Amino acid sequence: MHYSRPNSVAEAVNLLGGNTGNAFILAGGSDLLVRMKGGFVEPSLIVDIKAIAELRQIRATDKGFWIGAAVTCAELGESEMLRAAWPGVVEAANLIGSKQVQGRCTIAGNLCNASPAADSVPALVAAGARVHIVGPNGSRVTAVEDVPLSPGKTSLAPGEMVAAIELDERPAHASDAYIRFIPRTEMDIAVASAGINLTLDADGTIKTARVALGAVAPTVLRVDEAAEALVGTKLETAALERLAETCSAAARPIDDKRGTIAYRKSVVGVLAKRTAELAYKRARANS
Amino acid sequence: MNINAKTQIQEFRSVGTRPVRQDGVDKVTGRARYGADYNMPGQLVGLVLRSPHAHARIKSIDTSAAEALKGVKAVITAADLPDHADGDEGLLEILDNCMARTKARYDGHAVAAVAAIDEATARKALGLIRVDYEVLPHVTDVDEALKSTANVVHEHATSRVDPEQNVPLNVHATEEFGHGDIEAGFAKSDLIVERSFKAEQSHQGYIEPHACVASVNADGTGDLWVTTQGHFSYRIVCAQLLGMDVSKLRVTSSEIGGGFGGKTHVWAEPVALALSRKAGRPVKLTMSREEVFRSTGPTSPASIDVKIGVSNEGVITSAYAHLRYGCGPYSGVWGMLGAMTAFACYDIENVKTIGIDVRINRPKTAAYRAPSAPVAAFAVESVLDEIAQKLDMDPLELRFRNAVKNGSRSSYGPTFGTIGLVEVLEAVKSHPQLNVPLAANQGRGIACGYWFNIGGQTCTTLNIGVDGTATLTIGTVDVGGSRSSMSLVAAEELGIDYDKVKTVIGDTATLGHNDTTEGSRGTFSSSMATINAVKQAIGVLRERAAKMWEIPVDDVVWEKGCARAVGEEHGNLPTLSLAEIAKEAPNTGGPIAGHSEIVAEGVGVSFGAHICDVEVDPETGATKILRYLVVQDAGRAIHPAYVEGQYQGGAVQGIGWALNEEYVYGADGRLQNAGFLDYRIPVCSDLPMIDTVIVEVPNPGHPYGVRGVGETPIVPPLAAVANAISRATGVRMTHVPMSPPRVLAALENAKVT
Amino acid sequence: MVDVNVWGSLSTCTDNQKVIQIEATTIRGLLRELVEKYPGAAPWVKRGISVSIDGEIIRDDWSKTLPDDAEIYLIPRMTSG
């Protein structure tokens, strides 16, 4: 196994492109090292991206925010501008693991690990985040929901890596939220989760909505029908019930040790309601 | 915290204080050496190959490719662990569990092991071992295993046969206790509640995995460094299994990162010794977390029926329980313990309990803190709670009306001596938690619990140093701060300060046999032996002082850490301090020491009562513990902070089991959650601070009144939490753990029916 | 002669009597006589029996004497966590 710690994106792309074996990016390592220790993967090359200064930054751009792929979730939580603009994304990132895990882990790693239960991913999908990808053939930008293909599989081509995740700037009367259900209070994995992003009129009517669900299908689920159930409402009881129903109906979970199909379908609706209420409250407060 | 001392029979100087623990600095600085923190020159890495099948005949094992791999120094199978049991069935079972002989009897059962120069090589070698299995049908559920159609888990040792169909059953043993006539008692009662309960299997969840370094020499001597609750017992069992002389095997207990009963049995230690014997080099064997879950001893899964009859006044007229405990593929005593403890808190005229051990294709059940009692209490205390609801009676009052007291006949036979359940209930009654108002979706549960203590063989030595400080060597492994407690006891008896006494755990060559730290016996027994050893040393100190003064020893008394001459003739001599006498030791007869070798009898028992306040989320089924109170009789708390630690730790383990902890088996008989991610022990943020009250009703069988306290605290929580959830939701919970999906399903069910 | 109470399952070896009379002055004598009189009890003794004398449970010390009129109970010898 070869370990390298490049100082630039170009160098990293070079290393990845020149490798014919089994290459892995190492960000926080909170998934990769666990899998290596368990004997599930045996990398021939590890490219550690934490020494690439550019990828360690959170920047405000003219369109919004640029979050380097090596920024830790703890650093996201310390960023006041992100917390104000995208509280749902930040709270999702800050739910991952524990204090210790957050000091290491990244949202890019969370996305590229392609777990259906990844916490930051539904929040990013609801936020309409874009993924900045670099590779042997240059760079491209894609929607977050296009990255995970199935548990453990992404749409990244060989030699490609995520350089950053981009978020829009935040208009007035808009906000987001993320809520997951776990049997414990931390150090656990979502049984079901919901991320919701809302934009309101000045009078509180919902103009646009994005709803994404986690852990209830092989990949994150964007539920446009649930979003439609919210648009034009002021989140009255009927709208909330409609939201819960559509989310429960859209969920395609499995029965496993973490929960039954019936339980997940039921709880994901409950979570969607609670998340919508929180996002709505935040959006109203954001004038 | 507060201490509720009933009778202050003795004045203490050190006992009852809360000094800093003697092993604390090493532990917080990371210097304490646990099982895996020891190394020997030339040491190899041992790894174990385990069965992926719940039940399979081992047709053959081909180890040749593994043996041929460069760096592999030994490969062993059951053939390398010949049967030295000499007809002792229990010993043969232990051997079979350490390394499957003819059949793999559970997912994770060891079938072969390797020792190699490093872990990568050892892992590779495991992959080269070819095992030819004939997969057999399996059974992992207790009630399924009891059916006469169930496949038989263990062919030889099956001790019960279905009388009608004459087929062997998976019943290892049936035990019965009680007195009176339960049918007559039920006929007299005004209200009868009858219910069935189920408890899933839980693991002790100690943070430190099993680990050891074994070294066996060509001359038949050996050393074992190991994390264990009882190095003396490990020595006997390991020597017997390997055919070694007991005295030639020296076992040293490392610091221990939790055991709770799980480290009272040997698992991989005999395998490590056998590997070392074959390789001719020391072998370190450390289990992974997955191995700990799959291949060591969790507690029993259980299934229980309870029927209780009461008068309108809330007096129990009759009580019956049928308790079925899984014991893994081997023998067990778990049904017996459940049957003995189920109704032990109550004075009942007519009572009968039947406890059954059921063989299943799961790991061998091991003791887990008050084994069997928590689920028995879950069933009994739940039915009592329901009775209180139906009688519209305060559940605490119901307990008062039936609680055992001094002179009550216990449900398992003997009459109780001095016990403290009523005092515990009184302390509960006056606790402010009972007055905290509850909001919607909140509930308060109460439950009582009981556990025995055991005494057993104990041996200690006190050595006085040249400067008058003292080293106390004890042989009961310190699992919860007992070294500090023993220093307090020695300081008390000697009349010197706590920080002048250092307590260490001796290895098996240092002291005579000590029984394992189990059965809440460590502090009880070792303090008794320590008091004896100090008294003997004081006798020697008086003799030495008499020599120094050249007066008769009868004229010397020991007071406040000094020798004092008494009587008209010498009474005016200045006292001699311990340090002064110690300094003169070379010229007064040599080293000064005291020893004690005893069987500690005179055990007390310990009762507790817990109050739990919860809030249940009716939409997700999630339970939040709002407040939790443990009240328990300690007899006498030597180091109150560690008594509280035991209360809190037991409560937390019980809460974890009540809410989330369970072994999940697939239809294939394989364990699906062999890790802390999906086997959910509580994390700090799940819990409020656990409040405690120490009640002290001294045990007349101990010089200081000590009762063992380690196990009782895990007995009431399943029931306390279940009663709280049942009251919060209006739905009676009968299946632990009460995980969110299970609670939500119960709520949905109740809506439908 | 002392009255000895036996627990439910042991009574299957004592002709279903819950109280038996044994000629003994110590625990050692009691266990010896028990097996002599009721050979079926031998495996139980081998597995371990504790003796409660007036409520004090004696697990190991077989030299303990049995006072006249004492309440004597046999119970299984316990191990635990």
Ligand SMILES: Cc1cc2nc3c(=O)[nH]c(=O)nc-3n(C[C@H](O)[C@H](O)[C@H](O)COP(=O)(O)OP(=O)(O)OC[C@H]3O[C@@H](n4cnc5c(N)ncnc54)[C@H](O)[C@@H]3O)c2cc1C
């Ligand atoms: C104790 C513990 C608790 C956890 N709790 C949670 C939780 O609550 N919620 C949750 O969602 N997850 C949890 N996780 C999983 C993990 O922490 C997260 O998925 C985390 O976000 C992964 O980030 P990382 O930077 O550590 O990824 P890494 O382990 O470094 O990488 C993960 C995967 O993504 C690839 N990768 C990383 N960066 C890039 C990149 N820039 N481009 C392309 N591929 C890349 C790696 O090669 C690897 O395959 C937990 C893990 C542990 C150990």
